Amino acid sequence: MAKGDPGGTTRSRRAAPRSRKGTAGDPELVQLLTPEGERIDSVTGPDGTEYRVDFTDEEYRGLYRDLVLVRKLDAEATALQRQGELGIWASLLGQEAAQVGSGRALRTQDMAFPTYREHGVLYCRGIDPIMPLGLFRGVDQGGWDPNEFKFNMYTIVIGAQTLHATGYAMGITMDGKTGTDDGEAVIAYFGDGATSQGDVNEAFVWAGVFNSPMVFFCQNNQYAISEPLERQTRIPLYQRAAGFGFPGVRVDGNDVLATYAVTRTALDNARHGQGPSLIEAYTYRMGAHTTSDDPTRYRIASEVEAWQAKDPIARVKAFLEKQKIADADFFAEIDEQARRESVHLRERVLAMPDPEPVTMFDHVYPNGSPLLDEQRAQFNSYMESFEGSAH
Amino acid sequence: MATETLTIGKALNTGLRRALENDPKVIIMGEDVGKLGGVFRITDGLQKDFGDQRVIDTPLAESGIIGTAVGLAIRGYRPVCEIQFDGFVYPAYDQIVSQVAKMHYRSRGKLNIPMVIRIPFGGGIGAVEHHSESPEAYFAHTAGLKVVSCANPQDAYVMIQQAIASDDPIVFLEPKRRYWEKGQVDLDAPLSDAYPLHSARVVRPGADVTVLAYGPMVRTCLEAATAAAEDGRELEVIDLRSLSPLDLTAAYESVKRTGRAVVVHEAPSNIGLGAELAARITEECFYSLESPVLRVTGFDTPYPAARVEEEYLPDLDRVLDAVDRTFGW
Numbered sequence: 119m120a121k122g123d124p125g126g127t128t129r130s131r132r133a134a135p136r137s138r139k140g141t142a143g144d145p146e147l148v149q150l151l152t153p154e155g156e157r158i159d160s161v162t163g164p165d166g167t168e169y170r171v172d173f174t175d176e177e178y179r180g181l182y183r184d185l186v187l188v189r190k191l192d193a194e195a196t197a198l199q200r201q202g203e204l205g206i207w208a209s210l211l212g213q214e215a216a217q218v219g220s221g222r223a224l225r226t227q228d229m230a231f232p233t234y235r236e237h238g239v240l241y242c243r244g245i246d247p248i249m250p251l252g253l254f255r256g257v258d259q260g261g262w263d264p265n266e267f268k269f270n271m272y273t274i275v276i277g278a279q280t281l282h283a284t285g286y287a288m289g290i291t292m293d294g295k296t297g298t299d300d301g302e303a304v305i306a307y308f309g310d311g312a313t314s315q316g317d318v319n320e321a322f323v324w325a326g327v328f329n330s331p332m333v334f335f336c337q338n339n340q341y342a343i344s345e346p347l348e349r350q351t352r353i354p355l356y357q358r359a360a361g362f363g364f365p366g367v368r369v370d371g372n373d374v375l376a377t378y379a380v381t382r383t384a385l386d387n388a389r390h391g392q393g394p395s396l397i398e399a400y401t402y403r404m405g406a407h408t409t410s411d412d413p414t415r416y417r418i419a420s421e422v423e424a425w426q427a428k429d430p431i432a433r434v435k436a437f438l439e440k441q442k443i444a445d446a447d448f449f450a451e452i453d454e455q456a457r458r459e460s461v462h463l464r465e466r467v468l469a470m471p472d473p474e475p476v477t478m479f480d481h482v483y484p485n486g487s488p489l490l491d492e493q494r495a496q497f498n499s500y501m502e503s504f505e506g507s508a509h
Numbered sequence: 510m511a512t513e514t515l516t517i518g519k520a521l522n523t524g525l526r527r528a529l530e531n532d533p534k535v536i537i538m539g540e541d542v543g544k545l546g547g548v549f550r551i552t553d554g555l556q557k558d559f560g561d562q563r564v565i566d567t568p569l570a571e572s573g574i575i576g577t578a579v580g581l582a583i584r585g586y587r588p589v590c591e592i593q594f595d596g597f598v599y600p601a602y603d604q605i606v607s608q609v610a611k612m613h614y615r616s617r618g619k620l621n622i623p624m625v626i627r628i629p630f631g632g633g634i635g636a637v638e639h640h641s642e643s644p645e646a647y648f649a650h651t652a653g654l655k656v657v658s659c660a661n662p663q664d665a666y667v668m669i670q671q672a673i674a675s676d677d678p679i680v681f682l683e684p685k686r687r688y689w690e691k692g693q694v695d696l697d698a699p700l701s702d703a704y705p706l707h708s709a710r711v712v713r714p715g716a717d718v719t720v721l722a723y724g725p726m727v728r729t730c731l732e733a734a735t736a737a738a739e740d741g742r743e744l745e746v747i748d749l750r751s752l753s754p755l756d757l758t759a760a761y762e763s764v765k766r767t768g769r770a771v772v773v774h775e776a777p778s779n780i781g782l783g784a785e786l787a788a789r790i791t792e793e794c795f796y797s798l799e800s801p802v803l804r805v806t807g808f809d810t811p812y813p814a815a816r817v818e819e820e821y822l823p824d825l826d827r828v829l830d831a832v833d834r835t836f837g838w
Contacts, residue, residue, distance in 0.1 A: 284576070327568055
């Protein structure tokens with residue numbers, strides 16, 4: 119799919135004309151593409167909203183390309199960590215559809231506030247995937263301008279960014295940038311564990327009270343490191359929205375089409391001044407929380423296998439094949455592109471220089487500080503005292 | 510020159526009004542800052558004149574105030590957040606320390622968070638618990654934050670405007686028990702000519718002992734200096750004004766002359782501002798010192814019940830007692 123906004127106006131000739139409310143297994147779950155690759159024409163959400171997508175063949179192929187590339191780049195980062203080239207990596211494996219679907223639903227003017235796992239959203243924003251790797255390699259702590267990319271720096275503290283997103287959305291309202299098709303909206307990413315945080319609940323309160331143009335996008339990947347969802351909530355997460363006075367919907371987070379449809383609708387509602395909403399993208403973290411984690415200590419293989427059968431990429435491939443939207447040459451070409459991009463990523467990670475130690479004193483304050491000037495000078499003269507010695 | 514007699518509270522109010530007038534990106538947010546004008550009336554009348562989009566009554570959650578202000582700052586606004594009382598800032602501590610203080614650093618200088626966090630601080634008003642605390646060391650210890658405190662109406666008026674105009678995130682500590690004290694304020698002097706925000710100032714010259722204070726304790730120390738003068742001892746009182754970064758140029762110069770230094774603050778002594786000041790003065794003025802640097806502070810207890818706070822807080826007699834002790838070495 120091309121960067122920017124997919125139009126999504128031309129319905130595929132081959133889309134099967136089916137519609138239903140939710141899925142057979144979970145009537146609350148919005149799904150437009152089954153794990154078997156069966157296309158559902160439209161779905162009605164719990165509040166009566168009808169969800170559908172009308173993609174061209176090219177756009178379907180574009181989504182597949184996104185999913186494959188994002189997974190491949192993620193796997194490359196995991197490999198780099200295993201080889202000692204990254205300090206840690208938070209893999210998105212299993213969550214590709216939730217991220218590509220929501221990421222592609224963003225319009226150019228929209229602002230995203232990620233956690234530390236939104237590599238797929240970052241990719242869909244057209245951002246070079248090398249950008250966040252400095253953080254995980256330990257050569258910087260982000261280092262980009264959120265406003266340049268319409269994508270905030272990764273936030274490690276769980277849930278803190280949801281308040282930033284809410285404040286940013288309040289600013290959109292204050293700037294008068296809602297109420298039209300080219301209005302602005304914000305998406306705040308967080309996980310199931312974050313829903314227990316005070317900040318997230320405060321963000322819900324604020325967004326509701328100020329009718330902020332934003333979407334709370336919760337990737338419920340079933341685990342907060344080792345703790346299962348049952349340790350965070352006793353009701354389905356999307357239902358929490360009702361208590362805060364805005365709509366909530368649960369979407370099949372392994373279904374890129376449904377995730378796109380639900381997110382696009384919610385963002386457009388927000389930009390038109392209809393306020394916030396909560397999306398619970400129901401998905402599964404196929405890998406570890408991070409490369410420091412060992413998920414075999416807290417979950418069983420059969421559970422992972424059950425989710426493997428709901429893989430977000432396999433179902434798109436099955437759909438493309440069945441509908442003859444893509445052929446073997448196309449899949450081979452995508453695999454080759456993914457391989458090339460991951461090799462390129464690896465080369466650039468290996469070439470990342472360590473920062474000069476003295477740069478640790480830079481950018482503590484926009485206006486500087488005499489204390490830091492003094493410490494920097496002391497540090498420099500201390501380091502210089504080693505010149506000519508074995509150090 | 511339009512000079513008016515204003516209280517510290519009214520001087521802050523007037524300074525905030527000026528900031529709102531001068532920059533449409535300045536917004537005020539906090540609990541009860543709108544119609545009520547804040548529990549201390551520091552924002553009195555501002556919502557009426559600037560509207561509820563610029564003077565925003567927020568939900569009652571401090572982390573939410575600071576966290577949403579971060580987002581507004583990313584959007585290009587200059588939020589001035591009021592925390593209602595010192596003891597209520599802790600729910601926002603994570604946002605202040607982990608987000609506000611670090612955003613500029615994490616972005617390698619590409620993002621500024623030009624936020625002011627106003628906190629009425631200190632005791633002496635007979636309040637119930639959590640309303641009389643002095644949390645300055647927590648913030649002064651945090652890289653990425655600057656911390657200032659005003660002690661008179663003129664400084665209140667100028668410093669709040671300087672803090673708002675600064676691109677640094679600034680914790681602005683207001684000496685709440687001094688809100689009603691009056692002084693002359695020059696309302697017309699241009700901000701660009703004003704005394705620098707992060708500079709200390711000698712507020713009373715003297716040859717015998719250097720006394721360092723800030724916020725509510727400046728007046729206490731000035732009173733102590735008056736009393737000491739009657740006994741023939743001249744105290745040099747320095748209002749630090751900026752707690753992070755500290756400006757100790759005047760203090761070093763002074764201590765090299767007097768050979769004696771007393772630090773006064775309401776906050777407990779253990780690992781506090783006084784310890785840092787003592788260490789740095791000792792390093793810089795070691796051969797001039799006639800006695801160790803002494804501290805007069807609150808005790809290392811939780812802030813006590815109001816009926817005993819007079820005994821907890823440093824007062825004129827405790828300052829003079831420490832001054833006397835510097836002559837005992």
